[in-house]
Amino acid sequence: MADQQVMVGxxxxxxxxxxxxxxxxxxxxxxxxRGEPGMGKTALLNYASVGASARxxxxxxxxxxxxxSVLPFxxxxxxxxxxxxxxxxxxxAQRSALDVCLALAAGPPPNSLAVCAGTLNVLAAAADAxxxxxxxxDLQWVDASSRQVLLFVARRLxxxxxxxxxxxRSDAPEPTASGLPGVDLAGLPADVCAxxxxxxxVAPSPQVLADLVRATGGNPLALLETxxxxSAGQLSGMRPMPELLPMGQQLHRAWTARLDMLPERTRRxxxxxxxxxxxxxxxxxRAFASVGLSPADVDPAHAAGLVTVTGKALDLRHPLLRLVVLEGxxxxxxxxxxxxxxxxxxGEVRVWYRAAAASGPDEEVAAALDAAADRARERSGFGVAARALRRAAELTSDRRLRVERLLRAAVDAHLGGLPHDAAAWCDAAAAETTDPLLRADIALVxxxxxxxxxxxxxxxDQxxxxxxxxxxxxxxxxxxLLAEAALSAAMSGKGSLALRDAEEAAQLAAAPPSMRAPASPSDGRHPAASAGPSGPAVPDGHGSVEAPSALAGPGEGAELPLExxxxxxxxxxxxxxxTAARRWLESARTALESADAVDTQQTLVLIGRVCGWLEDDDTARRVLTSAINAARRSGAPATLAYALGARGELDRWAGLWSAAYADATEALRWAEELRQMGAIGYSLLSLARLDAARGERALCEERIERTRREVGPLGIGSLEVYGSGTLGLVALGHGEHSVAVAYLEHARxxxxxxxxxxxxIVPFAADLVEAHLRTGDRDRAETVLAWLEERARSTGLAWPAAAAGRGRVLLAGDGDEAEACYAVAEVAHRRREMPFEAARTQLCLGEVLRRCRRPAAARLPLLAAHATFQSLGARPWTARAAVELAAAGERPTPGTSAPAFDRLTPxxxxxxxxxxxGMNNVETAAALFISHKTVEAHLTRVYRKLGVRSRTELTRILMSHGLVPAPPG
Structure with a gap:
């Protein structure tokens, strides 16, 4: 298996x-x-190298x-x-970031995404020729910073x-290449082993061969070494075989025997x-010379096939052999x-050798590792910095300093994409201190x-x-701490709890400065890891919790933190x-206007989502787009998944379903890339909601099933509510009203x-009213409708008023009453752009008028609903409107093709x-973290699909459909 010529199987x-x-x-x-050591991964890479060169x-x-692996990049x-x-x-931005991380120039910590995008562009340009x-x-041994870049590039080729x-290696400590196509290498079958x-x-007897294959599991390296x-007699079966051990022990025993035969100087x-x-x-x-050895002392090991030579470099034949040597x-x-x-x-390697040589606390070495961590962090090598601080903590005798180093290691691990290490090191730090302030800082991280x-x-809870x-x-x-707790409560779908935590946070944050303890020494060493906004939250179907007095609104002149x-x-x-939510937003307006869009991305996303929930769509879109642009410009994508998902929700309400789908698709990609489980569920369910309305039932159910399977065990309750509500919409659209009731009542x-x-936030109440009425349960429908009407009065929001009006249309006893109720609903619909929901209200009016034997009056709203559904691509609803039109004696309007941009991929x-x-190709590539060649390829297809020839025409068609904002003035 060592090279192309002898490779078998x-x-x-x-x-x-x-x-x-x-x-x-x-x-x-x-x-x-992927495979265990010795399975032939390197041999396959050799095969690929020869094949690529030949082509x-x-x-x-x-x-x-x-x-x-301790050296960043x-x-x-x-x-x-x-x-x-x-x-x-x-x-x-990309050039300077790569210069810094490759130590070609000095500068501030490089942006990791700029490094990734720059690498992709360099490789893509080189491949043009x-x-x-x-x-x-051995990807598992590639340093964490480089591995992040390699995987980023691998996903965009x-x-x-x-x-x-x-x-x-399949036994790598973490999934180092998850999400990429792969193959797991199994043991070789007996005929290939022979x-x-x-x-x-080597020609063993059939029985010996069977014993060897069974003992080694068909692992090529283990087979050859064993x-x-x-002896010849053992291979022929004439002499008894030694006791066959499990593969690892078999290799260990075989190599140990061969090492024991080497001269003592060679073993040293x-x-x-x-x-x-x-x-x-x-x-x-130099190491050989310092202990009286020379490179020639390695020659016996090379002759025994235990050492390889590449140029002037020496290395052991296999990584497992290294462990055998050290264990001896x-x-x-x-x-x-x-x-x-x-x-x-x-340099840095010397620091790590000194750390490996330390048998107990050594502050000099610990300080050197601490300094190495600072240097790694300056190059955005957070994973390396975390490992350095973790080892420094092990060598630190002063308990408080040890705790602080562990805490800083945890923050770096989190920033470096090692959250499980970060959590473990927080636990280790907490176990070492009783200082309540230090423990509070640990708990926050x-x-x-x-x-x-x-x-x-x-x-x-923590x-x-x-x-x-x-x-x-x-x-x-x-x-x-309580503000963070409120976000976690909201993500769990527990609004009352979030409200209580937020109230206490506001009260405590307003405490006079005299009551505040000084920051711990660990504060301010480097940026703290921040939590992302929560997933979608949902109404309870019963009413609301009154705003506590502390949250009724901030005091006059109060200057509380924007967070x-x-x-x-x-x-x-x-x-x-x-009303209270708007007061708090108003109190933050000045701070928000002066806030740095990069430093406050998380807060911007949070506020943008709130504005959307309060139906202030213009402000929501402006704030979220600012957060998205800041994340793209700075190359800091931690909030991108949530920001894109929230903007996608706005587009879904506004009927810009292609834009919503594109944002949700990109959100899912970032969530998967960053392993943000809550954001993965949020993005999947946002896509599922669009699939449900479009009639993509199988795809919708597949996304919800994946959410339940991968994210459900984490207990993010809001996702289950959202998923059940979406399944209810699917069933309602397909006329399965009893099924819809079951899903929607579960969500409620x-x-x-x-x-x-x-x-x-999750508008399933209107669906539930309709589902109950279509199954004949007027009493239950009235209960839910009463809640919607109360919400409309107390909140002043357009959507609950429109939804309640639709419910009253369906409950109307005659055509006149239905039209009067529709007029109320129509006023609410005009207050917010929501074409899909408005068309559903028109559909309900047309159905009621037709059943009241007023087919002529029914035709106009039914035609309007049919046209809207058709333009949105809402196939089940288009079909329902067509059936009603036919029953009213009207032929549906001939199908019109979907807008051209609907044919674009996300x-x-x-x-x-x-x-x-207004960005050029290079700027677009940098903003979307793809190569300029990818931009060119996509843009060529965009021009062809839209039938445009210039950027001006492209801008005009997108602007006409609201997909990009019109210029001011």
């Missing part, structure tokens, strides 16, 4: 690689090879090295070395002539080689080896981490406990306290536990909108 994997290499002449893709492609190979530097000339053609194949071995093959052994001149340790040299893990030749030479050392001998390597090394990974109930512990000694700190104002208005809007019962009272529409906003 793996026909399926080789066919996949051949297909990838053939296609790269036109388009790119990525493939992940004229350019090949670049990388290999993760465990000792270099080490692998990226290797990748970019052949392409550095291409950096000059990048946009300034010659297809490019990037092969990465469809329009590039770049192929990427990533090999990763062929493999025959290629090495067979190499057998191998110990340095194993601990150095591909150390640079000059470092290894006594603890003191192992520490001595690391001390020798530390003495022979320089841990709570935010838990919210991001979707464990909202656990986050809420944040409340932490707030209680410091309520009397530092009210402001307690207020910050507290956003949190208060968020909780109030959820529960239907519209779930929401009732939350005490929420804003019908705008990403094509996003590219078109960005171009229409």
């Amino acid at each position: 793996r026909e399926r994997e080789r066919l996949l690689l051949d297909g990838l290499l053939i296609a790269v002449a036109e388009r790119g893709a990525a493939l992940v090879l 004229g492609a350019r090949v670049v190979r990388l290999c993760g090295v465990e000792s270099e 080490a692998a990226l530097a290797d990748l970019m070395t052949p392409f550095r000339v291409g950096l000059a053609d990048l946009p300034e 010659t297809p490019l194949v990037v092969l990465v071995d 469809s329009s590039e002539r770049v192929a990427m093959v990533l090999a990763v 062929e493999l052994l025959a290629g090495r001149g 067979a190499a340790g057998l 040299a191998l110990a340095l080689l194993a601990a150095g893990r591909s150390a640079a030749p000059d470092v290894l030479a 050392l006594t603890p003191s001998a192992r520490l001595d080896v690391y001390r020798v390597l530390a003495g022979a090394s320089t 841990r709570g935010r981490v838990l919210i991001w990974i979707g464990q909202v109930a656990r986050a809420h 944040l409340l406990d932490a707030a209680d512990a410091v309520r009397t000694i530092d009210p402001a700190r307690a207020g910050t 507290i104002s956003a949190c208060a208005s968020f909780a109030l809007a959820l529960t239907g306290q519209v 019962a779930l929401a009732a536990d939350g005490g929420l009272g804003n019908p705008v 990403q094509e529409l996003q590219v078109a909108r960005t171009i229409a906003d």
Whole structure:
């Protein structure tokens, strides 16, 4: 399995690689090879390398090295070395970010997304001339910063002539390449094992072969190593086989036996080689010389096939052999080896060797690691910084300093995409201190981490406990904790709880400065990880909770933190306290206008969502678009999924379903990329709602099932309410009224536990009224309708008033009463643009008028409803309107083609909108984190599908449909 010439088996994997290499002449893709050590991943990469070169492609190979996994962007530097000339053609933000992270220039911490997008553009440009194949071995050992870039690029190759093959161990500590197409390497079958052994001149008897295959599981490396340790008599079956051990033990035993046969000086040299893990030749030479050895002492191991030579570099044959060598050392001998390597090394690597050599607390080494973490953070190497601080904490004797280093490690781990490590290190820090203020800071970070990974109930409980512990000694700190708790409660679908937490947060945040404790020494060292906005919240179907006095509105002249104002208005809007929510938003207006859009992205998204729930659509769109643009411009996508999803909700209400679909699709992509479980569920359900209205039933149900399967166990209650309400809409659209009642009542019962009272957020109440009436349950319909009418009066919102009017139309006893009720509903509909809902109200009026034997009067609203449904692509509703028109003696209007932009894919529409906003191709590529070549390809298809020839025409057609704003004035 070591090279192309002797490779046997793996026909399926080789066919996949051949297909990838053939296609790269036109388009790119990525493939992940997963398998346990020794399964042949490197052999397949060798096969791909030979095949790519034979087809004229350019090949670049990388290999993760465990000792270099602590060096930020080490692998990226290797990748970019052949392409550095291409950096000059990048946009300034991407070029400067890559220069800093590759240590080509000094500067502020680079934006990680700018680094990712810049790398993609460089590789795409290089592939314009010659297809490019990037092969990465041992991905699990690639440093976290480089791995993030590689995976970002791997997910965006469809329009590039770049192929990427990533090999990763199946026992990697975390899913390093999730979401990419991959293949799991299984053990080889017996006939292939026999062929493999025959290629090495080994011919065991059939029974011995069967024993070897069974013992090794068909692992090629284990098979070869085990067979190499057998005598001729054992291979023939004439002498008894040794006890066959599990594969790992079998390899260990085989290699140990071969190591024991080497000279003592060779074993000492191998110990340095194993601990150095591909150390640079000059470092290894100095280490050898310092203990009286020379590179020649490795020769016996090379002759035994245990060491490979690439140029001047030495390495052990396999990563597992390194563990065998190190395990054969006594603890003191192992520490001595690391001390020798530390003495022979320089720079960051020396710090890590010194840390490995430390047997107990060592403040000098801990301080060096702390400084290394700062340097890594300056290059956005948050994962490396976290590991450095974690090890520094282990070597720190001062307990408080140890806790602070653990806390900073947790924050860096969170920022570096390692939330589970962050949570564990928060727990470790909390176990080391009884200081209530320090424990509060730890709880805040841990709570935010838990919210991001979707464990909202656990986050809420811990944040409340932490707030209680410091309520009397530092009210402001307690207020910050309670504000986070309110967000987690809202995400759980518990509006009453969110309201209570927000009230306490507002009270405590207003405490006089004299009651505030000083910030802990860990504050301000680097940006704190922040929680994202919650998922969709829902009305309870029973009424609302009155706004507590503390939330009725901020006091005259009160200057509370913008985050507290956003949190208060968020909780109030959820529960239907519209007037109080608007007061809090008004109090934040000045701070909002002067706030930095990049630094306050989370708060902007929160406020934008609240404005949408209060039907202030213009402000909501402006604020959310500002947050989206800031996230794109700064390359900080943490809030993009939520912001895009919220803007998509506005577009859905406004009837801009293609735009809503594009935003929700991009939101899902970012949520998956960043592993934001709550945002994944939110995005899936936003898409499902659109699918439901369009009649894409199977796709809708598939998205809801995925949400329940992947996100449901996290207890984000609002998602289940939203999902059940959406399934009710599907059933209602298909005339399955009893099924609709079951789903909608389930949603209403779930929401009732939350005490929420804003019908705008998940508008299932109107669907429930209609479903009950169509099953003949007028009493139940009246109960829900009464709630809608009360909500309309108390909130002053247009949607509940329009929905209540629709319900009264369906309940009307005659045509005159139906028309009078419709007139009331129509007034409400005119207050907010919601064409789908307005058409449904027209459909209900037409149905009632026809049943009251007024077919002529029914035709006009039915024709209007049919036209709207048809233009939206709402197929089930179009069909219902057509049936009613036929019954009223009117033929439906001939089908009109959907707007041209409906034929665009979601990403094509996003590219078109960005171009229409005035950006050029390079700026659009930077904003959407794709390559300029991808922009060009999408734009070509956009022009063809829309029948336009210029950006001016493109802007005009998108503006005419409200997909981009008209210029001011």
